Amino acid sequence: MNSExxxxxxxxxxxxxxPTDAPAHVLDTVLAAxxxxxxxxxxxxxPWRTLPMIGLARTLAGxxxxxxxxxxxxxxxxxxxxxxxxxGPQSPSPAVVVSPTPSESPVASPxxxxxxxxSPTPSPTLSPTPAPTAVPTxxxxxxxxxxxxxxxxxxxxxxxxxxxxxxxxxxxPCAVRALSRPQLVDGKGTVxxxxxxxxxxxxxxxAPGATLNTDVAASNYCGPTPTPPLTVAFVLSNGGxxxxxxxxxxxxxxxxxxxxxxxxxxxHPWAP
Amino acid sequence: xxxxxxxxxxxxxxxxxxxxATNSVDRCYAIAYRILRDMDRAQDATQQALLSAWRDLPTxxxxxxxxxxxxxxxxxxxxxxxxxxxxxGSGVRLIPSDKSTVPDSATAIADRxxxxxxxRRLSPEQRAVLVLHHYLGYPLTEIAETLGIPVGxxxxxxHYATRQLRAAIEADARPTSSKxxxx
Numbered sequence: 001m002n003s004e005x006x007x008x009x010x011x012x013x014x015x016x017x018x019p020t021d022a023p024a025h026v027l028d029t030v031l032a033a034x035x036x037x038x039x040x041x042x043x044x045x046x047p048w049r050t051l052p053m054i055g056l057a058r059t060l061a062g063x064x065x066x067x068x069x070x071x072x073x074x075x076x077x078x079x080x081x082x083x084x085x086x087x088g089p090q091s092p093s094p095a096v097v098v099s100p101t102p103s104e105s106p107v108a109s110p111x112x113x114x115x116x117x118x119s120p121t122p123s124p125t126l127s128p129t130p131a132p133t134a135v136p137t138x139x140x141x142x143x144x145x146x147x148x149x150x151x152x153x154x155x156x157x158x159x160x161x162x163x164x165x166x167x168x169x170x171x172x173p174c175a176v177r178a179l180s181r182p183q184l185v186d187g188k189g190t191v192x193x194x195x196x197x198x199x200x201x202x203x204x205x206x207a208p209g210a211t212l213n214t215d216v217a218a219s220n221y222c223g224p225t226p227t228p229p230l231t232v233a234f235v236l237s238n239g240g241x242x243x244x245x246x247x248x249x250x251x252x253x254x255x256x257x258x259x260x261x262x263x264x265x266x267x268h269p270w271a272p
Numbered sequence: 273x274x275x276x277x278x279x280x281x282x283x284x285x286x287x288x289x290x291x292x293a294t295n296s297v298d299r300c301y302a303i304a305y306r307i308l309r310d311m312d313r314a315q316d317a318t319q320q321a322l323l324s325a326w327r328d329l330p331t332x333x334x335x336x337x338x339x340x341x342x343x344x345x346x347x348x349x350x351x352x353x354x355x356x357x358x359x360x361g362s363g364v365r366l367i368p369s370d371k372s373t374v375p376d377s378a379t380a381i382a383d384r385x386x387x388x389x390x391x392r393r394l395s396p397e398q399r400a401v402l403v404l405h406h407y408l409g410y411p412l413t414e415i416a417e418t419l420g421i422p423v424g425x426x427x428x429x430x431h432y433a434t435r436q437l438r439a440a441i442e443a444d445a446r447p448t449s450s451k452x453x454x455x
Contacts, residue, residue: 007438014387015306015406022301026315030297030322031290039284040328151327154320159356163327213327217356 036247037151038165040213040272072208076139076172141206143236145170148244150231159219160254162232164244166214166270168206175203176212178269180234184218184253185243186226191233192253193218193263204270212270220263222256234267278335281326289329292338293322300346306403307350309392317349324349340418343408347400347419354396390440398433405430 145168152163168174179198183191206212216232229246230253236242254263274295280288300321305314324345332341391399404410404418416426 008434010383010387011391011402011434011437012406014384014391015403018302018305019311020298020302022297022318023315026301026318027293027297027322030293030319030326033323034286034289034326037323037327039282039326039330041330152323154316154323 033152037163040211072172076174139172139174141168141174141176142170143240143242145172145174146176146242148232148234148242150244150247153230153247155252155254159217160252162216162218162244162247164214164216164232166206166212166242168208168210171208173205173207175205176270177237178202178204178271179267180236180242182216182218182265182267183233183235184216184221184263184265185231185233186253187229187246188227189243190226192221192223192226192230193265195265195267197235197237202269204272210272212272214268214270216265216267218263218265219254220257220261221253222259222261222263226253232265274338275335278329278332278338282330282332282335289326293325296339296342297322300342303343303346303403303407304350306407307347307396307399308353309388313353314350317346317353320349320352321345340414343404343418344420347404350400351396386441387437390437393440394433394437398429398436401426401429402433402437 147167147169149165149167150162151165154161154163166176177198181197182195184193185191204212218232229248231244231246233241233243274292277288277292281292297318301314301318304317304321305311308314308317321342322345325342328345332338391402394402400419401415404415410418412423412426412430415430416423419426421429
């Protein structure tokens with residue numbers, strides 16, 4: 001009992017000891033970087049959860065949302081003339097997959113859930129909440145409908161981390177694989193580090209104008225001096241490629257930590 | 273007052289966020305250091321957590337929970353730092369302790385080193401739960417909420433972290449004891 005309390009006390013003392021004040025440059029660095037980092041939008045926070053709304057307003061908002069999503073789905077179906085870009089072998093399925101549980105109500109119910117019914121009859125339903133799924137519930141995004149940009153480079157532990165944002169610049173919701181093959185690319189388009197193709201991946205849906213984010217980590221670049229600016233690219237499963245807009249012209253390549261050792265690059269899954 | 277700052281920062285007010293960051297940076301750094309046991313990595317983790325906080329702040333639903341949400345970001349940033357540690361080397365080299373050669377007056381220091389070495393052998397997840405418990409004084413429910421895990425997961429994690437730390441220390445001490453017996 002006594003030794004138990006002694007051990008706990010020693011452990012407590014060990015954890016208690018240590019610096020309590022951060023060096024000033026930590027905060028300075030953060031505050032200097034903040035203006036260049038866009039905030040992630042609370043894209044699908046439904047208004048009836050945050051604002052007091054009367055019943056009629058809720059109903060109207062629901063109807064407007066349902067009509068809007070229905071129109072978007074219709075436009076997407078009509079405009080999708082070429083096969084999409086991602087998802088491996090092209091799927092013969094339509095761009096919008098019919099939900100296995102179509103809406104039971106002929107009228108959209110705005111208070112039931114943030115998911116809105118796309119039409120008054122049993123019909124495709126669209127989820128406004130981007131979420132990883134095992135199979136795409138929407139058509140794959142064409143590369144021309146996607147724009148990527150690096151919002152922040154950070155360094156540490158001999159690595160460089162590119163915080164990257166992917167935006168659906170098309171007019172329809174679509175799906176991207178959560179993982180692609182990342183590449184570190186210099187200003188001439190030379191691939192400095194080529195990542196490994198992902199093995200299996202879920203899908204993430206992305207609404208028009210919405211963004212997904214990832215962090216790409218690159219390390220141990222021992223090649224010739226690259227031409228700035230550095231950026232990252234993502235090779236999609238069918239060979240399509242998206243090159244991110246660089247953050248600045250002065251970013252360094254990851255340092256060479258082990259000559260003769262392979263360079264490394266990997267990405268986190270795309271996430272809202 | 274803090275909730276007001278959070279709401280303003282959620283709306284893109286950089287001054288409000290600067291005030292929040294100024295209030296929080298020391299605590300974030302202290303937590304990160306205690307998990308990572310390295311000042312440079314703790315600084316990196318703190319910066320990463322605060323930048324993530326700015327970027328993701330609009331997604332925080334309850335401004336009153338800002339602190340817990342921020343500490344979760346700090347812990348995640350520590351996990352990321354620790355993952356890079358493992359992937360790209362620079363691990364901690366463990367030197368077996370030999371308390372028999374340490375004068376009595378220095379025994380406390382030797383014990384402390386032993387404990388430090390044992391702590392560094394724990395996984396980042398185990399260190400995090402110990403730091404939240406011993407440094408922030410969080411109860412299990414709050415630890416679970418901060419780490420985003422069920423209480424049923426937090427409880428055994430805290431238990432096994434403590435037990436594993438004790439086992440690591442005993443394992444360190446074992447060669448010394450056997451040496452003493454054979455001498």
